[in-house]
Amino acid sequence: MNLHTILGGIRYTFADLKEVMAKANEEKSGDRLAGVAAETVQERIAAKVVLSEILLSDIRNNPLIPIEEDEVSQIIEGDINEIIYGEMKNWSVAELREYILRNDVGDRELKRISRGLTSEMIAAVTKLMSNLDLVHAANKVVILSTCNITIGQKGTIASRLQPNHPTDNVDGMIASLKDGLSYGIGDAVIGINPVDDSVESVKRLLHATKDFIHEWEIPTQNCVLAHVTTQMKAIRQGAPADMIFQSIAGTEKANRSFGITAELIAEARELALKQGTGSGPQVMYFETGQGSELSAEAHHGIDQLTLESRNYGFARHFDPFIVNTVVGFIGPEYLYNSKQVIRAGLEDHFMGKMHGIPMGVDICYTNHIKADQNDIEDLGVLLSAAGVNFIIAAPMGDDVMLNYQSMSFHDVATLLQTFGKTPAPEYLKWLEKIGIYENGRLSPRAGDPAIFSR
Amino acid sequence: MNEQLIEKITKMVVEKLQSKNLKIVDLPKENEQMAVTLFQETAGENRIPEEKVIPTPLGDVKFFKTTVEEKKPNNILLRTPTKEDKNDDTLAELRKKTPARIAVGRAGSRPKTSTWLQFRFDHAAAVDAVYGEVPQEILNRLGFFQVHSRVMDKEEYIRRPDLGRRLCDESKKIVKDKCKHSPTVQIVASNGLSAKAIEENLEDVFLSLVQSLKNLSIDIGTTFYVDKGRVALMDEIGEILQPEVVIILIGERPGLVSAESLSAYICYKPRIGTIEADRMVVSNIHKGGIPPVEAGAYLGTLIQKILKYEASGVSLVKKEG
Numbered sequence: 001m002n003l004h005t006i007l008g009g010i011r012y013t014f015a016d017l018k019e020v021m022a023k024a025n026e027e028k029s030g031d032r033l034a035g036v037a038a039e040t041v042q043e044r045i046a047a048k049v050v051l052s053e054i055l056l057s058d059i060r061n062n063p064l065i066p067i068e069e070d071e072v073s074q075i076i077e078g079d080i081n082e083i084i085y086g087e088m089k090n091w092s093v094a095e096l097r098e099y100i101l102r103n104d105v106g107d108r109e110l111k112r113i114s115r116g117l118t119s120e121m122i123a124a125v126t127k128l129m130s131n132l133d134l135v136h137a138a139n140k141v142v143i144l145s146t147c148n149i150t151i152g153q154k155g156t157i158a159s160r161l162q163p164n165h166p167t168d169n170v171d172g173m174i175a176s177l178k179d180g181l182s183y184g185i186g187d188a189v190i191g192i193n194p195v196d197d198s199v200e201s202v203k204r205l206l207h208a209t210k211d212f213i214h215e216w217e218i219p220t221q222n223c224v225l226a227h228v229t230t231q232m233k234a235i236r237q238g239a240p241a242d243m244i245f246q247s248i249a250g251t252e253k254a255n256r257s258f259g260i261t262a263e264l265i266a267e268a269r270e271l272a273l274k275q276g277t278g279s280g281p282q283v284m285y286f287e288t289g290q291g292s293e294l295s296a297e298a299h300h301g302i303d304q305l306t307l308e309s310r311n312y313g314f315a316r317h318f319d320p321f322i323v324n325t326v327v328g329f330i331g332p333e334y335l336y337n338s339k340q341v342i343r344a345g346l347e348d349h350f351m352g353k354m355h356g357i358p359m360g361v362d363i364c365y366t367n368h369i370k371a372d373q374n375d376i377e378d379l380g381v382l383l384s385a386a387g388v389n390f391i392i393a394a395p396m397g398d399d400v401m402l403n404y405q406s407m408s409f410h411d412v413a414t415l416l417q418t419f420g421k422t423p424a425p426e427y428l429k430w431l432e433k434i435g436i437y438e439n440g441r442l443s444p445r446a447g448d449p450a451i452f453s454r
Numbered sequence: 455m456n457e458q459l460i461e462k463i464t465k466m467v468v469e470k471l472q473s474k475n476l477k478i479v480d481l482p483k484e485n486e487q488m489a490v491t492l493f494q495e496t497a498g499e500n501r502i503p504e505e506k507v508i509p510t511p512l513g514d515v516k517f518f519k520t521t522v523e524e525k526k527p528n529n530i531l532l533r534t535p536t537k538e539d540k541n542d543d544t545l546a547e548l549r550k551k552t553p554a555r556i557a558v559g560r561a562g563s564r565p566k567t568s569t570w571l572q573f574r575f576d577h578a579a580a581v582d583a584v585y586g587e588v589p590q591e592i593l594n595r596l597g598f599f600q601v602h603s604r605v606m607d608k609e610e611y612i613r614r615p616d617l618g619r620r621l622c623d624e625s626k627k628i629v630k631d632k633c634k635h636s637p638t639v640q641i642v643a644s645n646g647l648s649a650k651a652i653e654e655n656l657e658d659v660f661l662s663l664v665q666s667l668k669n670l671s672i673d674i675g676t677t678f679y680v681d682k683g684r685v686a687l688m689d690e691i692g693e694i695l696q697p698e699v700v701i702i703l704i705g706e707r708p709g710l711v712s713a714e715s716l717s718a719y720i721c722y723k724p725r726i727g728t729i730e731a732d733r734m735v736v737s738n739i740h741k742g743g744i745p746p747v748e749a750g751a752y753l754g755t756l757i758q759k760i761l762k763y764e765a766s767g768v769s770l771v772k773k774e775g
Contacts, residue, residue: 029613165552166711166743172552179548179556195738227731229771259731259768295615296730331707332612367580367708368612368647373573396555396565396573401738403709405577414563447560450544 001058005049012046017062020054021120022303023047024127026343030291030304030334037303052094052128059121060089064302070252071262076119076313084116093124100125100137100354107142114356119250119313122354123306126347131382134346138353139387145358147242147278147321149219151188151390151424152358158390158424159412160322160360161186164401168195170208176395177212178449183409184416184436187427188322188360188390189243189285191223193402202226203239210240210277216434216452219426221278221321223285228260228268235275242278243321244268245285250310253298262314269318282321287362288312289326290344291334304334308348312355322390323352324360328376329404331366338375341365345379349388360390364406373397373405380407384415391415417441553711553742576710583713586649588656588679596660598643598679599632601625605682618684626694629678633695637675639667639757640697644683648705651716655739658746659703659716659753666754672761685719685733692724699757699766700724706737715740718753722766732767734760 003020004013014020022036024047031037038044067074088096099105099113129137144152151158163176173192180186190209194201202224209222221242224231228246235241246265249255255262265284272283288311293299299307308325315323325348328341335341345361352359363379365371380391394400397408415421422428422440431437436446445451545557558569565573593600602625604617611618621629633640641663645652660677667674675697680687688700699722706715716739721732734756739749760766763773 033614033616163554165554166738169551172554175548175551176554176556179554227768227771229768257729257731259729331615333615336613367577367710368584372577394554396558396569398555398573398576398710400552400554400709400711403707403711403715405710408565410560410563410565417563442560442563448541448545449548449557450541453544453548 007046020051024051029336057089072314075317081115096125097128119309123309134350135386138350141353143358145282145321147221149426158188159185160188160392161190162394164193166401178452182449183413184431185393185409187424189221189223193225197226199233202234206239240277243285244272247287249292250307251298254293254296257296284318284320286315286323291330309351312352316355316357323357326362328365332369338371342379358389362392366404384419580708583708588649588652600679602681603683611682619686633676636696638673638698640675640700641677642702644680644704646704647707650714651705654714655716655746659750662747662750663753666751670758688724689726689728712740722760734767
């Protein structure tokens with residue numbers, strides 16, 4: 001494995017694959033915080049040049065975290081199809097990029113190579129891709145997933161309706177829910193982040209959403225995003241949950257800091273399949289985001305993009321219904337400004353799709369980061385062009401519980417209309433029946449939550 | 455534009471809106487259509503009736519609500535006047551139930567202009583509310599001494615969370631010298647990302663927490679304040695003072711609804727290397743969320759439980775079975 005190059009008369013030498021991978025990243029404040037970022041812009045490009053010539057077999061043979069030390073590594077390694085890997089192992093990362101971008105390579109071909117790629121290989125090629133590469137390539141991949149309904153079809157963007165309330169008040173949550181439904185939001189999931197992580201609170205919200213879904217015969221899924229152990233308790237006590245949610249990370253140590261292991265997630269999935277209310281076969285929901293491993297001081301000196309990719313390697317093992325990166329939530333110490341958030345959003349979405357998972361994005365920002373709503377509207381447009389599976393939306397984009405801003409109900413409806421897309425087919429049918437959609441777009445009645453007050 | 459100028463303009467705008475809004479609050483109850491525009495007020499009504507009369511501090515979103523878009527009936531929705539009235543009542547009822555920006559209408563698929571500008575203004579106010587200093591008089595009144603993390607300035611605080619998780623050398627010494635060692639509960643306060651949160655809530659939370667702990671006969675250490683701290687600062691404090699439980703009251707990142715929300719993070723025997731899942735948090739402590747006095751009392755009973763099980767966070771859930 002060659003680890004040096006000469007560029008502009010300067011010789012650049014890197015110690016190992018880990019350093020090349022880290023320095024080949026686009027600028028991220030989190031990589032600086034970790035002390036792994038390129039020192040200069042030219043060094044960054046030098047690292048990209050070196051990385052472009054490294055073979056996929058080099059990446060596999062030089063694990064960043066050995067399988068003996070980390071169960072996430074073990075899972076990624078264990079899920080590789082050896083035949084497909086064997087077909088590609090002598091490709092350089094540059095060749096992988098050019099294969100992905102070939103005009104005669106589409107959904108079927110990318111899904112095939114996906115099964116032979118490790119998360120580190122997918123991370124490596126991502127580092128060589130431009131923003132438009134990421135949009136164009138991700139848009140080739142169509143990932144369908146099914147819980148109560150199927151989402152992810154070409155020409156659709158599903159959405160998570162996020163009716164959070166600052167005190168988990170059920171009536172308050174329902175008020176936001178009605179508002180979101182009136183804009184045609186909610187086919188991916190009606191998902192609530194509870195303030196109170198107690199079993200009682202989670203049960204209450206699960207029952208309230210399920211009752212509402214039954215009353216209005218809404219073809220969707222419910223979920224309450226408490227810790228996995230709390231949801232499992234709620235389900236064992238008879239609460240109706242279509243899916244089980246958990247935030248995940250790209251290393252075993254970071255997962256432990258979230259209070260989870262692969263064994264626990266497998267147990268949760270078994271429970272959701274046996275006692276959950278979702279039809280399945282997909283019954284899991286994961287959230288990720290660049291920087292969480294460093295935040296948990298469990299990053300092993302690896303850059304945040306590569307670690308994020310490992311999230312998806314972990315996620316795909318559990319056959320999720322939806323996965324999303326919460327891209328602008330973590331804060332400016334990991335993604336400093338809108339430029340970094342937009343880049344990360346495109347990277348995460350592409351890497352998810354290359355793993356074959358149903359990838360969505362919470363397109364968002366906090367109030368201490370250098371970004372505003374205009375910036376995330378930009379990212380919304382880019383991800384719509386990239387064929388994102390689903391987007392998260394809150395009333396006017398203002399989450400009154402988590403205190404950050406995401407896409408609004410209006411934004412999702414506008415992206416659909418601008419791109420000529422629709423919600424998932426089964427959901428669209430329901431929206432037309434209720435009178436919220438007409439001819440594939442918002443009806444005159446849309447936007448009126450009183451539709452659901454009778 | 456320089457920061458002071460922005461602050462000055464923000465203040466002027468807010469004062470103007472404030473005086474306008476206070477008049478609207480005084481409107482007779484039957485004027486439902488106007489009253490509902492103040493959904494923040496009505497949403498909080500059941501919990502804290504005094505909210506109606508207390509002038510709200512600068513930066514609180516509820517004074518930024520305009521009435522423009524709500525004055526007009528939603529003419530796109532229903533045709534006959536009676537139905538329209540009924541619809542307005544329904545929307546008013548819905549708005550009362552949540553501080554979220556619901557039932558705001560639309561222009562095509564986009565938000566109306568006033569709704570959009572309102573949102574932008576609220577974001578602007580939240581951005582301006584990040585950081586800030588806690589008035590010394592509050593700390594004096596509560597008898598807290600002040601120490602510092604390793605962070606030098608705001609920019610470093612943002613970029614280097616690791617430095618916010620440690621005390622500077624001098625502060626370590628001060629804490630060691632001034633504080634009671636091995637108390638059952640060590641209380642710490644820090645501005646975090648919102649000094650406003652400390653200013654508005656610390657006193658009430660702290661006093662009711664102390665009362666609650668006293669009632670439960672739980673021993674309390676020497677409380678102090680850390681400038682520009684992060685949550686995991688509790689690990690180092692745990693090492694230095696060896697308490698059973700550390701509780702840190704810290705300003706949350708400002709949101710649009712409230713820039714003064716406080717969080718309480720609690721951990722059983724935090725030490726360097728404590729995992730995040732062992733910390734517990736009670737967030738959204740402010741008068742539009744969990745009222746500070748109630749929060750203090752609740753935190754006392756939560757600490758009692760943690761002491762009983764000798765565990766917090768995920769470990770507590772496991773032990774509870």
